[in-house]
Amino acid sequence: MKKYQGYILAFLVILGLGLMAAWFLYDPVSSFSLSVPGMDNRKKGPAASAEKVAIGEDFILFKSIPDVPGTNWPRFRGGQFDNINKENVRLVSKLGDPAAHILWKLGLGEGHAAPAVYDGRVYLLDYDEVKKEDALRCFSLLKGEELWRRGYHVHLKRNHGLSRTIPAVTKDYVLTIGPRCQVMCCSRSSGAFLWGFDLGREFQAEVPFWYTGQCPLIDNDTAVIAVGGKSLVIGVDCKTGKKAWETPNPHNWKMSHASLIPMTLAGQKMYVYCAIGGVCGIAAGGPGPGKILWETTAFAPSVVAPSPVVMDEGRIFVSAGYGAGSALLQVTGSNGKFTVKVLQKLKPQEGLASEQQTPVYYGGYLYGILPKDAGALRNQFVCCKGNDCKSILMNSGKTERFGLGPYIFADGKFFILNDDGELTIAKASPAGFTVLDKTRIIDGQDSWGPIAITGGYLLMRDSKTLVCLDIRAKQ
């Protein structure tokens, strides 16, 4: 045995050295790979189109009709920016046979662009998929006849729909923003092209995800538009098309899908804007129009669709989807100086939040539909106090869930549209939610364009069809 001891020892030493070498050389994570930015082959540089668009180049006149004064829903969220119809017109609580209420139906390009109404004419910025052009279309409210169409060629690819904004209409002007940030101003009555410019080419604005969702604003014949490029917001004289004022953009905030909402506090009129980057108030008049009066980065999600809800005493509710939740802001000011503080910041499961539509503030309460990530109350129509968005006072119940569709308050009732074209009429208050009627109007999908109601007529759409309903209650 002794004579083998040397061999055994040598074998063990070699084996030990071999194992040691293997231990040093073996890399158990050699198959791992780094996941670092740039692995998706994303194109470098700005994605903005270099396409030069001849805004307002095409026009077709179909028919002329006289104005019908008294039927007005002139912009996104109506005349008072609150999405509440205050006309003294009694509306039905039950539709019964929907066919009996449908005045007319029209095929549209795929999207979510919704109509504004002024003196009996309907204005809608459609996208013509055949001609590949943004088309501002004017219809008669009562018959749905197309009166004129003003458009311009711009190439779009389907991206969760194509069109998605609402024109701003005044006695003299119609103002639109197209999916790729082209701004166009026309004569309201004749459709004559007045002026237009490309926010991307002239102000270095970035087209937001899924195209522009911002609805433009005309305030005292000044077009007010959020840019998010080299200027944050601009004011343009509607008569001349010349820039009247601009707000600098020192933090390089980007354009969101939210729209500018006016607010007056301590005698100062301002526009509240929820940009990608933060929320701010911009002076609307006085000695320094366009000046940033207050700003906060406390609520800065990467995508924002709902517009700010301006409430009493300087309170503002802002919300967004994709898990961002909401925030309740308090703006205070005196002698031209303003400050903002966050009263509440909530995740979607913790209180009122909205992904796409802007909640309605009525009678001191906020009403809205919770997003899909809101836990047990997901997709339910809920209500909370305007000064406490955490405590949900009322919810529509497990059986009454809604999608991303719009809702509007008129004649003491909410008209709520589901994703697939089902219209619910409901009574809602902090005390409860009562469904009065539920009717499928269109057998469609993605019915997300905001509803307009005026003179007892309701305009709603799904992704491809616009419908006008006569919802006047019989005397």
Next chain:
Amino acid sequence: MPNRREFLNTLMRGGILAALGLISGSVILRSRDKNACSGGFACSSCGKSQSCSLPAALAARQMVWQLDPSKCIQCGRCATNCVMTPSAVKCTHAYAMCGYCDLCGGYLKPGTKTLDTAAEHQLCPTNALKRKFIEDPFFEYTVEEELCIGCGKCVKGCSAFGNGSLQLQVRHDRCKNCNECSIARNCPSQAFTRVPANKPSLLKSFGKEPLEDAGRKGVRNA
């Protein structure tokens, strides 16, 4: 009386003929449509499918476990309760439903500011969901099944913020098809159900009808 030579000749010819007959018969049987019987019926329309012994009828009677995405709440138990490691439940992508978005709720963590492939921005804990730029502004998302553990985090994000094109499905090439499925026993939403082996997928779609076949109708995996 034939002699022995003639008897052997006859026997050999007969044997060769019989062998040819057997070979031809088996070739004909193999070339027949497995879903059709001699009457030319499809199994689903035949009243005798429960007693028929044709392979297609047998496959139609064999049941396998599948997850119904319309009931799934993405609780994460598919990843931990399966007897297989990693789980036989995988994320499946119904491309026909996908929006090909840059800001993908199934790929990126909520609140992510920079939309890129950095690991810290991804929802998937194993980097199984891959993203590739197609053309402005579209990105394609593919599932690398070898890496997918069936946790459903991407499915939850896609359902909450997107079209719901990412869906969990039992992959039957990996599933042991246990008599009492360990995940089904623990599924809080009772999303597991038995389906015929010849139609093993239960994918949601935009319309009322489910997508029929994960392998053929707008569904791919990396």
